Amino acid sequence: MAQNKYSILLPTYNERENLPLIIWLINKTLSESGIDFEVIIIDDGSPDGTLDVAKQLQKIFGEKKIILRPREKKLGLGTAYIHGIKHATGNYIIIMDADLSHHPKFIPQFIKKQKEGNYDIISGTRYIGDGGVYGWDLRRKLISRGANFLARVLLRPGASDLTGSFRLYKKEILEKLIAACGSKGYVFQMEMIVRARQFGYAVGEVPITFVDRFYGESKLGGNEVIQYATGLLRLFATT
Numbered sequence: 001m002a003q004n005k006y007s008i009l010l011p012t013y014n015e016r017e018n019l020p021l022i023i024w025l026i027n028k029t030l031s032e033s034g035i036d037f038e039v040i041i042i043d044d045g046s047p048d049g050t051l052d053v054a055k056q057l058q059k060i061f062g063e064k065k066i067i068l069r070p071r072e073k074k075l076g077l078g079t080a081y082i083h084g085i086k087h088a089t090g091n092y093i094i095i096m097d098a099d100l101s102h103h104p105k106f107i108p109q110f111i112k113k114q115k116e117g118n119y120d121i122i123s124g125t126r127y128i129g130d131g132g133v134y135g136w137d138l139r140r141k142l143i144s145r146g147a148n149f150l151a152r153v154l155l156r157p158g159a160s161d162l163t164g165s166f167r168l169y170k171k172e173i174l175e176k177l178i179a180a181c182g183s184k185g186y187v188f189q190m191e192m193i194v195r196a197r198q199f200g201y202a203v204g205e206v207p208i209t210f211v212d213r214f215y216g217e218s219k220l221g222g223n224e225v226i227q228y229a230t231g232l233l234r235l236f237a238t239t
């Protein structure tokens with residue numbers, strides 16, 4: 001069998017300060033572990049010039065390692081993944097945030113765990129073992145905990161972190177899940193795991209530490225909370 005290849009989908013919106021460091025860390029961690037990878041950057045017309053930074057990085061790391069799939073305007077995360085996966089040449093897909101909340105050092109652990117149990121999905125979790133969250137105020141922690149608790153009680157998904165977005169998928173599994181999921185925003189990540197269980201896919205978990213963004217704006221507000229609550233209820237009613 002040919003060696004595995006890992007395509008990392010990196011959606012960006014105003015991540016000019018974060019992008020060079022995350023790319024440097026990904027290359028260092030994966031190259032030193034002998035992992036074959038490519039990074040697909042999906043920038044949605046960031047007004048801060050993220051795409052120019054991405055072009056510079058492509059010159060440094062090469063067109064085989066850094067693939068640019070920009071879109072004209074901010075079209076949302078769900079469709080960014082769909083757009084990115086179309087260009088992925090790996091047989092495994094890793095989804096992570098570009099804002100340094102997700103540290104690439106966990107990727108080799110995801111890969112090891114996936115191989116151990118031939119899992120369809122590995123989900124990074126803040127809520128078991130050594131996992132945790134750094135840099136959030138009490139309000140944000142309570143919202144996240146509450147959202148997860150509510151979802152676990154209502155949906156019984158068999159995973160401990162439903163709204164996290166640091167995950168590894170077998171490519172064909174991710175394609176099937178995306179096709180089956182209708183949600184947007186935070187509910188999208190949750191629906192992916194809930195449907196995975198529904199379809200009988202094997203989900204493994206790896207504890208991760210999540211660090212709040214240092215650069216750039218957070219977007220969690222009252223709107224997201226309401227959107228989440230209605231999305232959760234809709235999922236509850238349809239699964």
Ligand SMILES: Nc1nc2c(ncn2[C@@H]2O[C@H](COP(=O)(O)OP(=O)(O)OP(=O)(O)O)[C@@H](O)[C@H]2O)c(=O)[nH]1
Nearest residue numbers: 011012013042044076077080097098099217218219
């Ligand atoms: N391409 C694209 N990327 C996006 C969009 N919205 C967010 N992103 C990126 O998706 C990742 C996660 O978004 P974040 O804004 O960090 O979401 P969050 O972690 O829930 O919230 P904060 O970190 O507190 O702002 C980051 O890499 C963003 O740059 C979008 O509409 N299109």
Ligand SMILES: *[C@@H]1O[C@H](CO)[C@@H](O)[C@H](O)[C@H]1NC(C)=O
Nearest residue numbers: 024027028029031032060061
């Ligand atoms: C990528 O990482 C490897 C291993 O650390 C290193 O040898 C190589 O120079 C890095 N590439 C770039 C462009 O920094």
Ligand SMILES: [Mg+2]
Nearest residue numbers: 097099101213
């Ligand atoms: Mg973030």
